[in-house]
Amino acid sequence: MHELSIIIDLVALCEKNAKEQNAKEIESLEIKIGRLSGVEPHYLESAYEFYKKGTICENAKLIIHVQNIVVQCNNCGEKNELDKNEFLCPKCGSNKLDVIDGEDMYLMRLTMK
Template identity: 40%
Template sequence: MHEYSIVTALIEECERHAFANNASKVSRVEIKLGILSGVEPELLRTAFETFKLEGICREANLVMNIQPLVLRCLDCGQSTEHSERSVICSHCQSGQTKVLDGEDMMLMQLELEQA
């Protein structure tokens, strides 16, 4: 499960931001999680709940915004949004598509509290 190493890096990044801003606590962590990111949301949530128990993120809520797959068809030119893991154009059924969004996991926002 690579979700554990991802969460470890996420918590370290949260701690860096908190310390840089003299925060005593991280209360909310918001991420964008693309459906093609290769990260399973429930495994990520479980890993976050496990690894946050000690440290500045121990009371943080994890908010995951699942980013649909956004494709542009290289044949018909249409841009489409998919909630499933399919790279086939829903307009013309072409497999000649380019992924515009939905492959990444990004830290979007932190809510920090001062002592």
């Protein structure tokens, strides 16, 4: 379960940012997880609930946005969002696609006080 190591790094990043901003507490962390990132949101939530105790994030809410796969077709140029791991252009049926979004995990917003 690599989600725990992700949470450990995420909490360390929060602590670093809070220190730089002279914040005493993190209120919320908002992250975006791509469907192709290899990160399972429910495991990430479980790891967060386990690890946050005794950290600056102890009372912080973890908000997760799952990013669908965004592709651009090299055949017709159409840009689409895929909600299944079916890599065919919805417009022309081509499998010549470039993935534009949905492969990464980002910390989008950090609310501190």
